[in-house]
Amino acid sequence: MQLRLIKDKFFSKLMLVLTLASVSVLLVIGIGLYYKSIPLLHKLSWGQLLTSSIWKPLKGLFGFYPFIMGTLWVTGIAIIVALPLCLLTSLYIVEYAPARVKRILTPFVNLLSGIPPVIFGVWGVLFIIPLIQKFIAPHFVDFSTGYSVLAGGIVLAVMIFPLIVSIISEVLRTIPQELKEASLSLGATKWETIKKVILRKALPGIVAATVLAISRAFGETIAVLMVCGNNAVAPHSVFDTGYPLPALIANNYGEMMSIPLYDSALMFAALLLFIIILLFNIISRVILTRLERRLVA
Amino acid sequence: MRRRKFEELFFRSLMVLATIVVGGSFFLIVGTIFYKGIPYMNLDMITKIPGGGFYIGKEGGVLNAIIGSLYIAGGASVLGLIISVPVALFINMYMDGQKFLSNTLRMAYDVLFGIPSIVYGAFGFLIMVYFGIRASLLGGIIAVTLLVIPILVRTLDEVIRTVPLELRDAALSLGATRWEMAKVVLRQIRPGIFTAILLSFGRAIGDVASVLFTAGFSDNIPTSLHQPAATLPLAIFFQLGSAVDEVQGRGYASALILTIIVLIITVLAQILTKKFSKHKSQ
Numbered sequence: 001m002q003l004r005l006i007k008d009k010f011f012s013k014l015m016l017v018l019t020l021a022s023v024s025v026l027l028v029i030g031i032g033l034y035y036k037s038i039p040l041l042h043k044l045s046w047g048q049l050l051t052s053s054i055w056k057p058l059k060g061l062f063g064f065y066p067f068i069m070g071t072l073w074v075t076g077i078a079i080i081v082a083l084p085l086c087l088l089t090s091l092y093i094v095e096y097a098p099a100r101v102k103r104i105l106t107p108f109v110n111l112l113s114g115i116p117p118v119i120f121g122v123w124g125v126l127f128i129i130p131l132i133q134k135f136i137a138p139h140f141v142d143f144s145t146g147y148s149v150l151a152g153g154i155v156l157a158v159m160i161f162p163l164i165v166s167i168i169s170e171v172l173r174t175i176p177q178e179l180k181e182a183s184l185s186l187g188a189t190k191w192e193t194i195k196k197v198i199l200r201k202a203l204p205g206i207v208a209a210t211v212l213a214i215s216r217a218f219g220e221t222i223a224v225l226m227v228c229g230n231n232a233v234a235p236h237s238v239f240d241t242g243y244p245l246p247a248l249i250a251n252n253y254g255e256m257m258s259i260p261l262y263d264s265a266l267m268f269a270a271l272l273l274f275i276i277i278l279l280f281n282i283i284s285r286v287i288l289t290r291l292e293r294r295l296v297a
Numbered sequence: 298m299r300r301r302k303f304e305e306l307f308f309r310s311l312m313v314l315a316t317i318v319v320g321g322s323f324f325l326i327v328g329t330i331f332y333k334g335i336p337y338m339n340l341d342m343i344t345k346i347p348g349g350g351f352y353i354g355k356e357g358g359v360l361n362a363i364i365g366s367l368y369i370a371g372g373a374s375v376l377g378l379i380i381s382v383p384v385a386l387f388i389n390m391y392m393d394g395q396k397f398l399s400n401t402l403r404m405a406y407d408v409l410f411g412i413p414s415i416v417y418g419a420f421g422f423l424i425m426v427y428f429g430i431r432a433s434l435l436g437g438i439i440a441v442t443l444l445v446i447p448i449l450v451r452t453l454d455e456v457i458r459t460v461p462l463e464l465r466d467a468a469l470s471l472g473a474t475r476w477e478m479a480k481v482v483l484r485q486i487r488p489g490i491f492t493a494i495l496l497s498f499g500r501a502i503g504d505v506a507s508v509l510f511t512a513g514f515s516d517n518i519p520t521s522l523h524q525p526a527a528t529l530p531l532a533i534f535f536q537l538g539s540a541v542d543e544v545q546g547r548g549y550a551s552a553l554i555l556t557i558i559v560l561i562i563t564v565l566a567q568i569l570t571k572k573f574s575k576h577k578s579q
Contacts, residue, residue, distance in 0.1 A: 008474035015387035018380055022446050023405045029412070029420045036423060088308075088315035096312060105320055107567055112323040114563035115556070116503020118530040122537060122552045123326045126333055158322045165319060191305045212411070219413020221506040222534060246415045246506065253422070253510050270419040274412065281411040285404050 026278075033274055036267035043261065049268065055232045062265045064272070069234035070149065070242035074224055075217040077153025077238060078160060083210060085157075086164035091194060093165070094172040113162030121226035124155040129227060132239075141239050147229035149242035155223050160213045167212065167288075171205025172198065174291065208287035215280035219273055221246035245269050327556060334553030337546035343554060347516045359551050362532035364518045366555075368434060369508060369528060370501035373441035374449075374494050380442075381449035382490070386479045388450075389457045390465070403454065410447035415506035417444045422510040435522040437512025444507050445497035452496055456489030457482060488569055495566040499559055505530040529555045 040049070044062065052063030093102060133146030175198055183193040199206075229241025230251060249266050256263040341358045348357035392399040421440025430436050460482050468478040483490075505528070513525030514535070529551060536548030 004474055004477070008476040011383075011476045011479075012387075012391055015383040015391060019384045019387045019402065022380055022384055022450070023402060023409075025443060025446075026405060026409055026412075029416065032420055032423045033416075085315045085318055088312045089319045092312035092316045096309065097316075105316065108320050108323050110567060111560065111563055112326075114499050114559055115323075115326060116505075116530055116559055118503065118505050118533050119326065119330060119552055119556055119559075122533060122549065123329050125537065126549075127325070127329050158326070161319050161322060189301055189305045191308045192301070194308075215411055216413075219415060221413065221415040222530070226534070226537070246413065249415055249419060250506060250509055267419060267423070270416050274416050277411060277413060277416075278408060281408045282404075285407050289400065289404065 030271075030274060030278070033267050033271040037264055037271050040261055040264040040268050053234060057259050057262045057265065060261060062261070062268075064245070064269065066232050066234040067243055067245045067248050067269065068272075070228065071218060071244040071246075073149040073235050073238075073242050074152040074156060074228065074244050075214055077150060078156035078217045079210065079214060081154060081157035082160050082164055082213065086161055087168060087206065089161075090165050090168035090172055091198075094169050095190065095194060095198070109162050109165055112158075113166075117159065117220060117223045118226075120155050120159050121223035124151055124223060124227040128154050137239055141237070144239045145229070147227060147241055148239045149228060149235045150238040151227040152224045152242060152244070153238070155227055156217045156220055159220060159223060160216055163216055164209050164213050167209035168202070168206060171202050171209070171291065174205075175201050204287050205291055208284040208291070211280050211284040211287075215277045215284070218280075219246055219277055221250050225250055245273055249273075327560070330549070330552050330556050333546075333549040334556075335550075337550040338553060339550075342547065342550050346518060359527075359529065359532050359547070359554070361516055361518050362527040362529045362551070363554065365434070365512070365515075365526035366502050366529040368519065368526060369437045369441055369512060370498050372434075372438040373445050373501045374497045376438065376442045377445040377449045377497055378490070378494060381446055381453055381493075382483070384446075384450050385453035385457055386482070388454060390475055390479050390482070403451075406447045406450045406454075410451060413506070414444055414504050415509075417441075418507040418510050421507065425511060431523070432511060432513030432525050433523045434512065434519045434526040437508045437526055437528070438522075440507045440511040441501045441504065444504060445501050448497050448500055449493050452493040453486070453489065456486045456493070459489075460485050488572060492566050492569045495562050495569065499562040499566065502562075503530055503555065503559055505534060529558075 040062065043060070044052075049062060049064050050068065051065055052061070053065040054061045054063045055066060093105060097105065128151045129146035131146075132148060132151055133144055136150075137144035137146065137148075179197055179201065180193055183197045184190070188196070224244050225247035228244060228247060230243045230247055231241040232243050233241070235242045249269050252262070252266060256266050341356065343358060343363060344360060345356070345358035346361040347359070348355060388399050388402055392402075417440055421436060421443060424439060425431070425436045430439075464485065465478055465482065468481050469475075473481070508528050508531060512528055512531075514527050514531060515525040516527070517524075519526040533548050533551045533555065536544050536551060539545055539548070
């Protein structure tokens, strides 16, 4: 009898320790990255780091503006491409599609989410780059190699399709059937019901999905690195090259130990990503949890 | 009236079109990889390590990267599972009646899930510098373990929640301790554990950014935890950056290998999930 109780106590403590240890990783990452950024922050202020566009590590000049803009452009394009497509797809899957079509579609969305980032990158190089270079860019600019923020945005958009579709579908399913039926029985068409009832009801969920997708797109590294051109100048059009923050970290890890403050600068870039993504994730999770709770209530 | 009907038709076609684009993108990607990769595919690719002059187009394969990836993904999944099973049990069994705390924990793991792999890579690198570990198999496994723990915890958590409460109550009412009850639940969710392993393995084997700083790269198959290890995604990335056509082609073939591995894992996971949910409804 004693032994059983001791066992129970022991395992309960062990589990508590493991849980606390694995959750505290969140805190430790933040502290570790901040600690490593201190040398850089001593030399330059947050304002200087974020707004300067001069990137000359050898001279000790670290301006993150071009990289921040690169990240914003790529993410912006990805959301503009992905959100309408995914919203329409989710609406179709939940509201219109016959059960048979649903059964076929859902596995493919899951399969797409399983494809590794590097494969998206290879696809971007093989398919999107030539597409932009030969067919899209010639209509707008004199010359483009295809390596551009547009390519990065499109590749990212496809990468976040499964995430957005699954969350929005989930949200759409939580909308009470009675609401839809009330609208339909008043003579509204299905689309009118979607436009005036469903979308309005689902708005917080759609916002949460978008915020989550943005944070996913922010941190995506290798696929974007492969198609963006990686030029440390802030882009001014969709056909310009860009150099997002994660790509900066990934591309320069090799030489970061040989130049003073360089490692600190790269860890600062990681810290920036961490902070932004942390905030965005918390915001979207809070919205989604509220929705869930309202559903249960 | 005509206008309303037209609007309905218009948006409905738009939805079908969007669905085709979203669903079709999967085929477009896999199709492109197969189309470009198959011409360069041969037995050497998966049975040989890079020979001398591999990177200027001479003979060899990417066996080193395949094995390296399997080691890292396997090691990280096992290590992750050892940590995640107790965590998932703890959240569900030992935190009864503390709704706020358990939900906060769930959210923390969701947020951890959202942290990009490049940040885990950078953080793993910091840990390695701190403990004086060089880029190695061990370093890679540490970083990737951090990456897969949130996936494992959240998947296991979902699975444990499908276990009927009556089962737990029955165990408890017979005088079982919570740990004995946990053992009963563990037996129930065995298929779910496999699904979780597959999901984490699939994520781990495809990730680049986390192993970039931590695992290093080597043309040989690592024989100890302290040797650097090549990984398949990184091999693809390096080969694609080459100026030699033959090497680039091998990059496509390596991409094909990775795609096939990941597709098999994902399909297996889905079949298991389906089987498991059938169990549940009975």
